[in-house]
Amino acid sequence: MLTLWGRASSVNVQKVLWALDELDLPCTRIDAGGRYGVVDSDAFAVMNPTRRVPVLQDGDLTLWESEAILRYLSAREWRFVPQTLPARAQADQWLAFGATAVQPPFLTLFWQHVRLAPGRRDAGVAAAARRDLTAALRVLDGQLARQDYLAGPTLGLPDIAVGALLHRIAALDLMPDDCPALDRWAAALSERPGWQRHVATSFEELRAPTHSEGA
Ligand SMILES: N[C@@H](CCC(=O)N[C@@H](CS)C(=O)NCC(=O)O)C(=O)O
Known part of the structure:
Protein backbone atom coordinates (compact mmCIF):
# COMPACT_ATOMS: atom_id res chain seq x y z
CA MET A 1 0.00 0.00 0.00
CA LEU A 2 1.52 3.29 -1.14
CA THR A 3 0.90 6.57 0.65
CA LEU A 4 2.09 9.88 -0.77
CA TRP A 5 2.31 12.95 1.42
CA GLY A 6 2.14 16.26 -0.41
CA ARG A 7 -0.18 18.89 -1.81
CA ALA A 8 -1.27 18.26 -5.40
CA SER A 9 -0.15 21.78 -6.39
CA SER A 10 3.55 20.96 -5.83
CA VAL A 11 5.51 20.20 -9.00
CA ASN A 12 7.62 17.70 -7.11
CA VAL A 13 4.48 15.89 -5.95
CA GLN A 14 3.08 16.12 -9.49
CA LYS A 15 6.12 14.25 -10.87
CA VAL A 16 5.41 11.38 -8.52
CA LEU A 17 1.66 11.38 -9.17
CA TRP A 18 2.29 11.28 -12.90
CA ALA A 19 4.78 8.40 -12.51
CA LEU A 20 2.31 6.46 -10.32
CA ASP A 21 -0.32 6.99 -13.01
CA GLU A 22 2.00 5.73 -15.76
CA LEU A 23 2.83 2.71 -13.62
CA ASP A 24 -0.85 2.05 -12.81
CA LEU A 25 -0.07 2.03 -9.10
CA PRO A 26 -2.86 2.93 -6.68
CA CYS A 27 -1.80 5.33 -3.96
CA THR A 28 -3.42 7.29 -1.15
CA ARG A 29 -2.36 10.95 -1.19
CA ILE A 30 -2.46 13.04 1.99
CA ASP A 31 -2.38 16.83 1.67
CA ALA A 32 0.70 18.37 3.29
CA GLY A 33 2.76 21.49 2.75
CA GLY A 34 1.71 25.00 1.77
CA ARG A 35 -1.69 25.98 3.13
CA TYR A 36 -2.21 22.48 4.55
CA GLY A 37 0.67 22.74 7.03
CA VAL A 38 1.46 19.25 8.40
CA VAL A 39 5.13 19.61 7.41
CA ASP A 40 5.70 21.65 10.59
CA SER A 41 4.64 18.81 12.86
CA ASP A 42 7.11 16.66 14.79
CA ALA A 43 5.59 13.55 13.24
CA PHE A 44 6.31 14.85 9.73
CA ALA A 45 9.91 15.74 10.65
CA VAL A 46 10.43 12.12 11.64
CA MET A 47 9.39 11.11 8.12
CA ASN A 48 11.34 13.90 6.41
CA PRO A 49 13.74 16.10 8.39
CA THR A 50 13.77 18.65 5.55
CA ARG A 51 9.99 19.17 6.09
CA ARG A 52 9.39 19.08 2.34
CA VAL A 53 6.99 17.20 0.10
CA PRO A 54 6.71 14.68 -1.46
CA VAL A 55 7.23 11.83 0.97
CA LEU A 56 6.37 8.29 -0.09
CA GLN A 57 5.58 5.46 2.31
CA ASP A 58 5.61 1.90 1.07
CA GLY A 59 5.28 -0.55 3.96
CA ASP A 60 8.30 0.03 6.18
CA LEU A 61 10.00 2.32 3.68
CA THR A 62 9.73 6.10 4.02
CA LEU A 63 11.33 8.00 1.16
CA TRP A 64 11.72 11.69 0.31
CA GLU A 65 13.33 13.58 -2.61
CA SER A 66 11.05 13.34 -5.63
CA GLU A 67 13.67 11.90 -7.97
CA ALA A 68 14.70 9.21 -5.49
CA ILE A 69 11.00 8.33 -5.32
CA LEU A 70 10.79 8.16 -9.13
CA ARG A 71 13.83 5.87 -9.24
CA TYR A 72 12.41 3.68 -6.48
CA LEU A 73 9.06 3.24 -8.21
CA SER A 74 10.78 2.49 -11.51
CA ALA A 75 12.99 -0.18 -9.91
CA ARG A 76 10.08 -1.59 -7.87
CA GLU A 77 7.98 -2.09 -10.99
CA TRP A 78 10.95 -2.67 -13.33
CA ARG A 79 9.55 -0.09 -15.73
CA PHE A 80 11.33 2.85 -17.36
CA VAL A 81 14.57 0.91 -16.92
CA PRO A 82 16.68 1.14 -20.09
CA GLN A 83 17.98 -2.27 -21.13
CA THR A 84 21.71 -1.63 -21.24
N1 LIG B 1 14.43 18.33 -3.79
C1 LIG B 1 13.15 18.12 -3.18
C2 LIG B 1 12.43 19.46 -3.12
C3 LIG B 1 11.14 19.34 -2.34
C4 LIG B 1 10.46 20.69 -2.23
O1 LIG B 1 11.09 21.76 -2.26
N2 LIG B 1 9.14 20.65 -2.09
C5 LIG B 1 8.39 21.85 -1.94
C6 LIG B 1 7.15 21.78 -2.81
S1 LIG B 1 7.55 21.65 -4.53
C7 LIG B 1 7.94 21.97 -0.49
O2 LIG B 1 7.83 21.00 0.22
N3 LIG B 1 7.66 23.21 -0.06
C8 LIG B 1 7.18 23.45 1.26
C9 LIG B 1 5.69 23.38 1.35
O3 LIG B 1 5.01 23.05 0.35
O4 LIG B 1 5.18 23.64 2.46
C10 LIG B 1 12.35 17.10 -4.03
O5 LIG B 1 12.61 16.99 -5.22
O6 LIG B 1 11.48 16.40 -3.47
Whole structure:
Protein backbone atom coordinates (compact mmCIF):
# COMPACT_ATOMS: atom_id res chain seq x y z
CA MET A 1 0.00 0.00 0.00
CA LEU A 2 1.52 3.29 -1.14
CA THR A 3 0.90 6.57 0.65
CA LEU A 4 2.09 9.88 -0.77
CA TRP A 5 2.31 12.95 1.42
CA GLY A 6 2.14 16.26 -0.41
CA ARG A 7 -0.18 18.89 -1.81
CA ALA A 8 -1.27 18.26 -5.40
CA SER A 9 -0.15 21.78 -6.39
CA SER A 10 3.55 20.96 -5.83
CA VAL A 11 5.51 20.20 -9.00
CA ASN A 12 7.62 17.70 -7.11
CA VAL A 13 4.48 15.89 -5.95
CA GLN A 14 3.08 16.12 -9.49
CA LYS A 15 6.12 14.25 -10.87
CA VAL A 16 5.41 11.38 -8.52
CA LEU A 17 1.66 11.38 -9.17
CA TRP A 18 2.29 11.28 -12.90
CA ALA A 19 4.78 8.40 -12.51
CA LEU A 20 2.31 6.46 -10.32
CA ASP A 21 -0.32 6.99 -13.01
CA GLU A 22 2.00 5.73 -15.76
CA LEU A 23 2.83 2.71 -13.62
CA ASP A 24 -0.85 2.05 -12.81
CA LEU A 25 -0.07 2.03 -9.10
CA PRO A 26 -2.86 2.93 -6.68
CA CYS A 27 -1.80 5.33 -3.96
CA THR A 28 -3.42 7.29 -1.15
CA ARG A 29 -2.36 10.95 -1.19
CA ILE A 30 -2.46 13.04 1.99
CA ASP A 31 -2.38 16.83 1.67
CA ALA A 32 0.70 18.37 3.29
CA GLY A 33 2.76 21.49 2.75
CA GLY A 34 1.71 25.00 1.77
CA ARG A 35 -1.69 25.98 3.13
CA TYR A 36 -2.21 22.48 4.55
CA GLY A 37 0.67 22.74 7.03
CA VAL A 38 1.46 19.25 8.40
CA VAL A 39 5.13 19.61 7.41
CA ASP A 40 5.70 21.65 10.59
CA SER A 41 4.64 18.81 12.86
CA ASP A 42 7.11 16.66 14.79
CA ALA A 43 5.59 13.55 13.24
CA PHE A 44 6.31 14.85 9.73
CA ALA A 45 9.91 15.74 10.65
CA VAL A 46 10.43 12.12 11.64
CA MET A 47 9.39 11.11 8.12
CA ASN A 48 11.34 13.90 6.41
CA PRO A 49 13.74 16.10 8.39
CA THR A 50 13.77 18.65 5.55
CA ARG A 51 9.99 19.17 6.09
CA ARG A 52 9.39 19.08 2.34
CA VAL A 53 6.99 17.20 0.10
CA PRO A 54 6.71 14.68 -1.46
CA VAL A 55 7.23 11.83 0.97
CA LEU A 56 6.37 8.29 -0.09
CA GLN A 57 5.58 5.46 2.31
CA ASP A 58 5.61 1.90 1.07
CA GLY A 59 5.28 -0.55 3.96
CA ASP A 60 8.30 0.03 6.18
CA LEU A 61 10.00 2.32 3.68
CA THR A 62 9.73 6.10 4.02
CA LEU A 63 11.33 8.00 1.16
CA TRP A 64 11.72 11.69 0.31
CA GLU A 65 13.33 13.58 -2.61
CA SER A 66 11.05 13.34 -5.63
CA GLU A 67 13.67 11.90 -7.97
CA ALA A 68 14.70 9.21 -5.49
CA ILE A 69 11.00 8.33 -5.32
CA LEU A 70 10.79 8.16 -9.13
CA ARG A 71 13.83 5.87 -9.24
CA TYR A 72 12.41 3.68 -6.48
CA LEU A 73 9.06 3.24 -8.21
CA SER A 74 10.78 2.49 -11.51
CA ALA A 75 12.99 -0.18 -9.91
CA ARG A 76 10.08 -1.59 -7.87
CA GLU A 77 7.98 -2.09 -10.99
CA TRP A 78 10.95 -2.67 -13.33
CA ARG A 79 9.55 -0.09 -15.73
CA PHE A 80 11.33 2.85 -17.36
CA VAL A 81 14.57 0.91 -16.92
CA PRO A 82 16.68 1.14 -20.09
CA GLN A 83 17.98 -2.27 -21.13
CA THR A 84 21.71 -1.63 -21.24
CA LEU A 85 24.03 -0.12 -18.65
CA PRO A 86 25.11 2.74 -20.97
CA ALA A 87 21.46 3.57 -21.68
CA ARG A 88 20.71 3.56 -17.94
CA ALA A 89 23.66 5.85 -17.28
CA GLN A 90 22.40 8.26 -19.93
CA ALA A 91 18.91 8.26 -18.44
CA ASP A 92 20.53 9.19 -15.10
CA GLN A 93 22.47 11.93 -16.86
CA TRP A 94 19.28 13.55 -18.19
CA LEU A 95 17.57 13.15 -14.84
CA ALA A 96 20.48 14.97 -13.19
CA PHE A 97 20.48 17.65 -15.88
CA GLY A 98 16.78 18.26 -15.31
CA ALA A 99 17.26 18.56 -11.56
CA THR A 100 20.32 20.80 -11.68
CA ALA A 101 19.96 22.86 -14.88
CA VAL A 102 16.23 23.04 -15.68
CA GLN A 103 14.39 22.97 -12.37
CA PRO A 104 16.39 25.65 -10.44
CA PRO A 105 15.89 28.49 -12.96
CA PHE A 106 12.30 27.34 -13.48
CA LEU A 107 11.65 27.61 -9.72
CA THR A 108 13.21 31.07 -9.60
CA LEU A 109 10.96 32.17 -12.45
CA PHE A 110 7.89 30.60 -10.87
CA TRP A 111 8.52 32.63 -7.73
CA GLN A 112 9.24 35.79 -9.73
CA HIS A 113 6.09 35.43 -11.84
CA VAL A 114 3.63 33.83 -9.43
CA ARG A 115 4.55 33.33 -5.81
CA LEU A 116 6.13 36.64 -4.87
CA ALA A 117 3.97 39.72 -4.47
CA PRO A 118 4.74 42.16 -7.31
CA GLY A 119 6.57 44.52 -4.96
CA ARG A 120 9.04 41.78 -3.99
CA ARG A 121 9.92 40.70 -7.53
CA ASP A 122 13.33 41.48 -9.04
CA ALA A 123 13.55 41.93 -12.81
CA GLY A 124 17.29 41.22 -12.80
CA VAL A 125 16.88 37.90 -11.00
CA ALA A 126 14.08 36.95 -13.40
CA ALA A 127 16.14 37.89 -16.47
CA ALA A 128 19.13 35.81 -15.32
CA ALA A 129 16.91 32.81 -14.57
CA ARG A 130 15.22 33.19 -17.95
CA ARG A 131 18.60 33.04 -19.67
CA ASP A 132 19.57 29.91 -17.73
CA LEU A 133 16.23 28.21 -18.36
CA THR A 134 16.35 29.00 -22.07
CA ALA A 135 19.89 27.65 -22.35
CA ALA A 136 18.93 24.41 -20.57
CA LEU A 137 15.79 23.95 -22.68
CA ARG A 138 17.85 24.45 -25.84
CA VAL A 139 20.11 21.60 -24.70
CA LEU A 140 17.01 19.42 -24.34
CA ASP A 141 15.90 20.49 -27.82
CA GLY A 142 19.21 19.29 -29.24
CA GLN A 143 18.80 15.88 -27.61
CA LEU A 144 15.15 15.62 -28.66
CA ALA A 145 16.10 16.35 -32.26
CA ARG A 146 18.01 13.04 -32.18
CA GLN A 147 15.41 10.85 -30.47
CA ASP A 148 11.78 11.01 -29.43
CA TYR A 149 12.33 11.09 -25.66
CA LEU A 150 15.22 12.28 -23.51
CA ALA A 151 16.70 8.87 -22.80
CA GLY A 152 15.52 6.77 -25.72
CA PRO A 153 12.68 6.01 -28.10
CA THR A 154 10.04 5.75 -25.37
CA LEU A 155 8.94 7.69 -22.29
CA GLY A 156 11.40 7.49 -19.39
CA LEU A 157 12.00 8.97 -15.96
CA PRO A 158 13.77 12.12 -17.23
CA ASP A 159 10.75 12.91 -19.40
CA ILE A 160 8.50 12.70 -16.36
CA ALA A 161 10.82 14.69 -14.09
CA VAL A 162 11.31 17.53 -16.57
CA GLY A 163 7.95 17.17 -18.31
CA ALA A 164 6.21 17.86 -15.00
CA LEU A 165 7.51 21.45 -15.25
CA LEU A 166 6.28 22.06 -18.78
CA HIS A 167 2.72 23.05 -18.00
CA ARG A 168 3.89 25.96 -15.88
CA ILE A 169 6.75 26.85 -18.24
CA ALA A 170 4.27 27.13 -21.11
CA ALA A 171 1.61 28.89 -19.02
CA LEU A 172 4.15 31.55 -18.04
CA ASP A 173 5.22 31.89 -21.69
CA LEU A 174 8.77 30.74 -20.95
CA MET A 175 9.21 28.21 -23.77
CA PRO A 176 12.08 29.30 -26.04
CA ASP A 177 11.46 30.12 -29.68
CA ASP A 178 12.76 27.95 -32.49
CA CYS A 179 12.92 24.68 -30.57
CA PRO A 180 10.80 22.40 -32.76
CA ALA A 181 11.95 19.15 -31.14
CA LEU A 182 11.21 20.52 -27.68
CA ASP A 183 7.75 21.60 -28.87
CA ARG A 184 7.07 18.20 -30.42
CA TRP A 185 8.12 16.44 -27.18
CA ALA A 186 6.01 18.79 -25.04
CA ALA A 187 3.00 18.11 -27.27
CA ALA A 188 3.54 14.34 -26.96
CA LEU A 189 3.80 14.54 -23.16
CA SER A 190 0.68 16.67 -22.95
CA GLU A 191 -1.29 13.84 -24.60
CA ARG A 192 -0.58 11.48 -21.72
CA PRO A 193 -3.55 11.03 -19.37
CA GLY A 194 -1.30 11.11 -16.29
CA TRP A 195 0.13 14.47 -17.35
CA GLN A 196 -3.36 15.81 -17.98
CA ARG A 197 -4.66 14.56 -14.64
CA HIS A 198 -1.79 15.63 -12.39
CA VAL A 199 0.37 18.24 -14.14
CA ALA A 200 -1.95 20.36 -16.27
CA THR A 201 -3.71 21.77 -13.24
CA SER A 202 -4.34 25.29 -12.03
CA PHE A 203 -1.64 26.90 -9.90
CA GLU A 204 -3.79 29.87 -8.91
CA GLU A 205 -3.84 28.80 -5.25
CA LEU A 206 -0.08 29.47 -5.19
CA ARG A 207 -0.32 33.10 -6.25
CA ALA A 208 -0.56 34.46 -2.72
CA PRO A 209 2.69 34.19 -0.76
CA THR A 210 2.62 31.44 1.88
CA HIS A 211 4.62 30.81 5.03
CA SER A 212 6.76 28.20 3.32
CA GLU A 213 8.80 27.74 0.21
CA GLY A 214 8.62 25.61 -2.90
CA ALA A 215 6.72 25.49 -6.15
N1 LIG B 1 14.43 18.33 -3.79
C1 LIG B 1 13.15 18.12 -3.18
C2 LIG B 1 12.43 19.46 -3.12
C3 LIG B 1 11.14 19.34 -2.34
C4 LIG B 1 10.46 20.69 -2.23
O1 LIG B 1 11.09 21.76 -2.26
N2 LIG B 1 9.14 20.65 -2.09
C5 LIG B 1 8.39 21.85 -1.94
C6 LIG B 1 7.15 21.78 -2.81
S1 LIG B 1 7.55 21.65 -4.53
C7 LIG B 1 7.94 21.97 -0.49
O2 LIG B 1 7.83 21.00 0.22
N3 LIG B 1 7.66 23.21 -0.06
C8 LIG B 1 7.18 23.45 1.26
C9 LIG B 1 5.69 23.38 1.35
O3 LIG B 1 5.01 23.05 0.35
O4 LIG B 1 5.18 23.64 2.46
C10 LIG B 1 12.35 17.10 -4.03
O5 LIG B 1 12.61 16.99 -5.22
O6 LIG B 1 11.48 16.40 -3.47
